[in-house]
Ligand SMILES: *[C@@H]1O[C@H](CO)[C@@H](O)[C@H](O)[C@H]1NC(C)=O
Ligand SMILES: *[C@@H]1O[C@H](CO)[C@@H](O)[C@H](O)[C@H]1NC(C)=O
Ligand SMILES: *[C@@H]1O[C@H](CO)[C@@H](O)[C@H](O)[C@H]1NC(C)=O
Ligand SMILES: *[C@@H]1O[C@H](CO)[C@@H](O)[C@H](O)[C@H]1NC(C)=O
Ligand SMILES: *[C@@H]1O[C@H](CO)[C@@H](O)[C@H](O)[C@H]1NC(C)=O
Ligand SMILES: *[C@@H]1O[C@H](CO)[C@@H](O)[C@H](O)[C@H]1NC(C)=O
Ligand SMILES: *[C@@H]1O[C@H](CO)[C@@H](O)[C@H](O)[C@H]1NC(C)=O
């Protein structure tokens with residue numbers, strides 16, 4: 055007799071001895087167990103009488119938990135497979151009984167007012183794939199036994215009060231795709247084992263007190279990573295090289311840490327990167343111009359020590375939407391090719407050492423807002439300041455301001471607008487808005503002038519409105 059047959063006989067004997075009825079009545083948890091667990095949860099939370107759970111979660115025989123609000127049962131076993139109670143205003147704690155939901159795959163109790171520890175009995179739920187306890191008041195250490203959920207794909211504990219270090223065992227979660235511990239009070243270094251989870255797509259540590267250097271081989275195993283949030287921590291040292299291995303990266307957030315040194319040029323190899331946040335560090339280096347050669351849509355570099363000038367061809371692709379680089383040591387002109395950044399909606403270049411606008415540059419942020427206003431009028435007016443007609447700024451301003459009240463077309467450069475063209479009205483309205491802004495900029499008394507930051511923002515708005523008008527037609 056071979057081993058397989060022996061096995062079959064053994065199994066049959068087992069069934070004879072333990073009839074299913076006998077078996078159930080003794081040890082096997084069933085849907086009644088699930089009902090008890092959920093009722094225990096109900097008693098551990100404060101529910102106003104008019105809350106849906108107050109009437110809906112009612113014990114019945116036989117149990118009908120599968121019809122309860124927020125509960126989904128598995129088709130096969132008719133056991134509770136998912137608890138979805140987000141945004142319910144629940145106040146209370148998680149009882150240990152919840153660990154009896156042995157068929158639970160998804161636990162989503164985000165955005166309530168639950169507090170206390172996560173009971174260790176939850177570790178019994180080996181099937182868990184999805185845990186969202188975000189936006190609650192849970193505290194204490196993050197349980198080490200989370201590391202035992204070998205099927206876990208989604209773990210979000212963000213916006214709670216967890217503290218202590220991130221357990222090494224989390225590196226065992228080799229199916230994890232989303233891992234967010236943002237906005238807690240975690241300390242210590244990020245365990246290297248985490249960066250070994252090759253399934254990771256989102257890794258979010260922003261808003262803790264994590265410290266130490268990032269591992270030099272940070273990206274070696276993270277070829278699926280799309281979003282990396284490490285801002286608002288106490289990380290220090292260099293930004294590690296080797297970022298080209300994180301080849302799917304779309305967002306990299308390293309702001310408000312203590313990073314020093316240069317931006318590694320390997321970042322330039324990230325062809326899918328759209329957003330780069332590295333503000334408020336002590337990064338340096340001349341001319342991080344490779345950044346402008348990528349497909350970035352948002353560049354945030356404020357308050358670092360970058361020097362050098364902006365590249366002449368600043369927007370080779372018109373993708374850039376936000377460019378914030380105030381508070382650095384950049385010099386030179388603001389390139390006139392900034393006009394090629396047609397998607398730009400927000401720009402802040404202040405507190406650098408850019409030169410006044412000259413023949414090369416269009417706008418200088420350190421230039422006074424008065425000159426900017428005059429420049430705007432010069433650009434859009436029929437007459438140039440060389441015209442004898444204008445002996446002073448005053449006459450230009452006067453001319454524009456008169457025209458705004460009467461017939462603005464008279465002063466608009468005729469090569470810019472023609473009466474017979476389709477966009478005539480949209481263009482005139484746009485230029486009128488620009489003239490109004492220009493007049494404000496060049497108001498005689500300085501305290502009446504809009505500041506340059508707001509002026510640039512307004513200019514962007516005018517542009518957007520113009521584009522919107524065009525698309526309506
Ligand atoms: C579940 O098991 C309990 C004993 O633990 C038993 O009394 C009950 O009848 C069972 N319920 C169902 C629905 O099988
Ligand atoms: C609970 O709510 C669900 C879905 O709204 C409904 O189907 C079910 O009948 C309700 N059960 C009770 C006991 O009210
Ligand atoms: C959280 O839930 C409340 C209702 O309890 C809702 O008003 C709020 O929008 C939710 N917040 C988020 C971030 O989903
Ligand atoms: C999470 O907490 C941070 C910091 O307190 C806060 O800025 C953010 O709005 C919170 N997130 C949500 C979704 O409420
Ligand atoms: C990461 O994984 C590799 C191979 O999969 C292994 O050799 C290495 O020891 C792991 N590193 C850590 C810190 O777990
Ligand atoms: C990074 O990009 C440079 C220039 O585009 C290229 O020469 C280099 O091979 C790339 N490196 C990697 C590791 O992809
Ligand atoms: C820039 O460098 C100067 C001089 O080295 C230093 O004093 C300053 O703190 C640095 N600024 C930033 C934001 O790192």
Ligand SMILES: *[C@@H]1O[C@H](CO)[C@@H](O)[C@H](O)[C@H]1NC(C)=O
Pocket residue numbers: 343344347
């Ligand atoms: C940007 O790309 C162009 C063409 O691919 C290349 O010639 C140039 O050297 C690049 N500039 C920087 C600063 O990487």
Ligand SMILES: *[C@@H]1O[C@H](CO)[C@@H](O)[C@H](O)[C@H]1NC(C)=O
Pocket residue numbers: 382383406407
């Ligand atoms: C800007 O340039 C001026 C004069 O060249 C210099 O005194 C100042 O230190 C520079 N500021 C910065 C932030 O580099």
Ligand SMILES: *[C@@H]1O[C@H](CO)[C@@H](O)[C@H](O)[C@H]1NC(C)=O
Pocket residue numbers: 366367368390391394
């Ligand atoms: C702006 O873009 C146009 C068209 O792509 C290009 O011909 C021109 O050289 C760019 N301007 C600058 C200053 O790079």
Ligand SMILES: *[C@@H]1O[C@H](CO)[C@@H](O)[C@H](O)[C@H]1NC(C)=O
Pocket residue numbers: 493494497502503504
């Ligand atoms: C210019 O705009 C600012 C703010 O938008 C306003 O406070 C000020 O009164 C305006 N000045 C003139 C001269 O219109």
Ligand SMILES: *[C@H]1O[C@@H](CO)[C@H](O)[C@@H](O)[C@@H]1NC(C)=O
Pocket residue numbers: 083087090091150151152153154175
């Ligand atoms: C499962 O949960 C424990 C608490 O962790 C309870 O003490 C048990 O009574 C419960 N078991 C069942 C079958 O409901």
